[in-house]
Amino acid sequence: MRTDEMRNDIPKTSFWRRQMSGVRDFGKGIFDKIKAIYEKRKLQINLIIILLLLVFPYLARSNYIMGIACRMLMYSVLAGSLNVINGYSGQFNIGHAGFFLIGAYTEAIFATQFGISFWPLLAVSGAFAAIVGFLISLPTLRLRGIYLAIVTLGFSEILRVIALNWSSVTGGAMGIKSIPSPTFFGMTISNSSNYYYIFLFIAILFLAVTGRVLKSRVGRAWISIREDEAAARSLGVETRFYKSINFMYGAFWAGVAGAAFAPYYRFIASDMFTLDEGFNILSMVIIGGQGTLVGPLVGSIIVNLITEVFRFAARYRMVVYATLIIVMMWWRPQGLVGAYDSVFAIKKSQRKPVRMASAKEAGEE
Amino acid sequence: MMGEVILEAKEICKYFGGLKAVEKVDMQVEKGDIFGIIGPNGAGKTTFFNICSGIYQPTSGDILFNGESIINQRPEHIAKKGMARTFQNIKLFKNMSVLENIKIGFHNRTKTTMFDAIIRNKKYRVDEEVIVREGIAILEKVGLSEYRDTLAGNMAYGLQRRVEIARALALDPQIILLDEPAAGMNPMETHALMTFIQNINKEGYTIVVIEHDMKFIMSMANKVLVLNFGQKIAEGTPEQVKQDEEVIVAYFGKGLDLGGGH
Structure with a gap:
């Protein structure tokens, strides 16, 4: 019995494992140093970054590049909001495209049918998505891990099918056309170079607000649920409430991103919000690093760059994503910017890798 | 008695x-x-x-x-x-620092909402200040001051037990x-x-x-x-x-x- 167990352990600690540990710890020093420098001069560095981002359209002088930048910013909000759910409270949502859809359709419907202006609709769409997020969180409060993942996946598909078939409201398969562009003090914002500022505004707002929430009692409650739900409850954290709030928060920002997306493309249809889209967002979170604020941003930049680089081979793009995710899960489950000792990382001392926060619940008591 | x-x-x-x-x-x-x-x-x-x-x-x-x-x-x-409790198989928040662990214990004694946290109003600042001050006091009481920023999961077994008790004390x-x-x-x-x-x-x-x-x-x-x-x-x-x-x-x-x- 004992010898069998030991024999099973041998391949795990063999050549590959040793090779991997090098990759896994890559960045242990570099990222820590960057972090230390950043912490020291937080304000100045933030200001410089924001300034550079503000003048970026004048440097790039190309609608093509600005289009990519817009997508990167939009996806960084989407991936970031998914990360609040998956990375911080440890729930496993893979149907984030559903919330994105709600936001986009809300904006499109209200703007085309009732002529309401873009800016209030940002908040309204977010609120709609949050309400849907609340509804989806109700039956899932008792579920965790892969079971929750399947529910969110199914829910995302249900929303897409509703959008496809409820023709009187959503335009059915034809989608919604000629969504009005937002105006800002009489100026119509339509091309990518201008629209960039809307996405930039949302992304900065998202990061600032989320950073603050995570550093508060609410954020700590989320993290405590990820770390150990039973312990959190024993300390008086109302886990049901905080899980619901967490879903709503993530959904809200996905809704806001959706509301910004609809008038940018000026046309939306249900096939823009398929499961592929959900996995696309998820891949950004995983590649960038779950449970970190900047991780999804990095993930969004990388995935969107890959999309552009491999545009000539659009069909094989998915293969590249898939390979990248598998490689990441294997070598750096904590993501590119994830701390080497984060909850998602494989610890050297552990024989069995802990891949996901949700997976660890399986072996409880 | x-x-x-x-x-x-x-x-x-x-x-x-x-x-x-x-x-x-x-x-x-x-x-x-x-x-x-x-x-x-x-x-x-x-x-x-x-x-x-x-x-x-x-x-x-x-x-x-x-x-x-x-x-x-x-x-x-x-x-x-x-009523506070500890667990037989220590249930710490392993990827949080010792002080952060204690902070969760203050969850019920503070009332900061998400809105307070976003605008960082007085309530948020007072709550955070109280939590840190009292959290550090608890750490001193249980003799864990030097570990305040250590990740709880990286501590020695006996100390982890003590963190768990300290966290329970934070509930008052x-x-x-x-x-x-x-x-x-x-x-x-x-x-x-x-x-x-x-x-x-x-x-x-x-x-x-x-x-x-x-x-x-x-x-x-x-x-x-x-x-x-x-x-x-x-x-x-x-x-x-x-x-x-x-x-x-x-x-x-x-x-x-x-x-x-x-």
């Missing part, structure tokens, strides 16, 4: 299918007690604890906390009422349930823990402690409850319990009857 009863169990039963994990157990914990629960492996001690703290619902019976029934309440609500509870706090500790650590528990008891916390180790319980508790196969076999002061026939049988087995027969 005839204090008022703070935690009372009335004929608690818990069956898992055909298994009678806990059968008709009564308990009365008075304010200021160090109340010990002992019993061999599988005696139902932890199950009984889980019923007291709301993790399990009993099959029958009632639990009164400060005279109020807490059956059918969720663990987080019982925690709010002033009336009663603390400790589930085998000395498990896996060496004699030195065990001794330090004993002094520590006696100290916090002197500060007015009522303590219920489960332990395997007879010596640990006998030298510390002022009242002991002995469980075996889910049933209460004795209750009383350590001296009384030590002399109890059934307890001796449960722990050491029957002596050889040399008089006759086999």
Whole structure:
């Protein structure tokens, strides 16, 4: 019995494992140093970054590049909001495209049918998505891990099918056309170079607000649920409430991103919000690093760059994503910017890798 | 010391299918007690604890906390009422620093909402300041100041136990349930823990402690409850319990009857 167990352990600690540990710890020093420098001069560095981002359209002088930048910013909000759910409270949502859809359709419907202006609709769409997020969180409060993942996946598909078939409201398969562009003090914002500022505004707002929430009692409650739900409850954290709030928060920002997306493309249809889209967002979170604020941003930049680089081979793009995710899960489950000792990382001392926060619940008591 | 009863169990039963994990157990914990629960492996001690703290619902019976029934309440609500607990297999938030762990303990004593946090208003700042100040005070009290920024999961086993107790103290509870706090500790650590528990008891916390180790319980508790196969076999002061026939049988087995027969 004992010898069998030991024999099973041998391949795990063999050549590959040793090779991997090098990759896994890559960045242990570099990222820590960057972090230390950043912490020291937080304000100045933030200001410089924001300034550079503000003048970026004048440097790039190309609608093509600005289009990519817009997508990167939009996806960084989407991936970031998914990360609040998956990375911080440890729930496993893979149907984030559903919330994105709600936001986009809300904006499109209200703007085309009732002529309401873009800016209030940002908040309204977010609120709609949050309400849907609340509804989806109700039956899932008792579920965790892969079971929750399947529910969110199914829910995302249900929303897409509703959008496809409820023709009187959503335009059915034809989608919604000629969504009005937002105006800002009489100026119509339509091309990518201008629209960039809307996405930039949302992304900065998202990061600032989320950073603050995570550093508060609410954020700590989320993290405590990820770390150990039973312990959190024993300390008086109302886990049901905080899980619901967490879903709503993530959904809200996905809704806001959706509301910004609809008038940018000026046309939306249900096939823009398929499961592929959900996995696309998820891949950004995983590649960038779950449970970190900047991780999804990095993930969004990388995935969107890959999309552009491999545009000539659009069909094989998915293969590249898939390979990248598998490689990441294997070598750096904590993501590119994830701390080497984060909850998602494989610890050297552990024989069995802990891949996901949700997976660890399986072996409880 | 005839204090008022703070935690009372009335004929608690818990069956898992055909298994009678806990059968008709009564308990009365008075304010200021160090109340010990002992019993061999599988005696139902932890199950009984889980019923007291709301993790399990009993099959029958009632639990009164400060005279109020807490059956059918969720663990987080019982925690709010002033009952804190630790776990047999330490449940720390391993990827958070020690101070952050303590901060979660303050969850109920602060009222910051998401909105307060976003605009960083006075409520948020006052709450955070109080949490940090009192959190550091607790760390000093339990002698963990130097570890305040260490990740809880990276600490030595004995220290992790102490973090867990410190986190429970942050709730400012009336009663603390400790589930085998000395498990896996060496004699030195065990001794330090004993002094520590006696100290916090002197500060007015009522303590219920489960332990395997007879010596640990006998030298510390002022009242002991002995469980075996889910049933209460004795209750009383350590001296009384030590002399109890059934307890001796449960722990050491029957002596050889040399008089006759086999």
